[in-house]
Amino acid sequence: MLVTDYELIPGGRNIRVTEENKHQYVDLVAEHRLTTAIRPQINAFLEGFNELIHRDLKSIFNDKELELLISGLPDIDLDDLRANTEYSGYSAASPVIQWFWEVVQGLSKEDKARLLQFVTGTSKVPLEGFSALQGISGSQKFQIH
Structure with a gap:
């Protein structure tokens, strides 16, 4: 298994996680794992989705209506x-x-x-x-x- 270090913020490798900044750290880890780390997959999904459903059409539906349509x-x-x-x-x-x-x-x-x-x-x-x-x-x- 390949492990890669990733700085969540500039100079982050030199910042200790403390009681005061632990919430920021958790938010940054979640952001990284749920978006940044899978950005290529998200972009590929969006590209395919946008080919199927025109952007103007998506803008008239809220998230629940779009879920129901799909x-x-x-x-x-x-x-x-x-x-x-x-x-x-x-x-x-x-x-x-x-x-x-x-x-x-x-x-x-x-x-x-x-x-x-x-x-x-x-x-x-x-x-x-x-x-x-x-x-x-x-x-x-x-x-x-």
């Missing part, structure tokens, strides 16, 4: 979502919960994707299903309060 609508397995839902102040048998699931069942594929976007922040179903749904603190079930 990936399409997700297939939402409502049985999986129900099985991975936690209720607070309700149970799965509560009338209001039953009504909720009846309404969701009747939604179009597009409206189900919008609901998923609204309640989870993404219109994508996790590859492993809703048992792998991620929240701010890691793995988290869909919750109804």
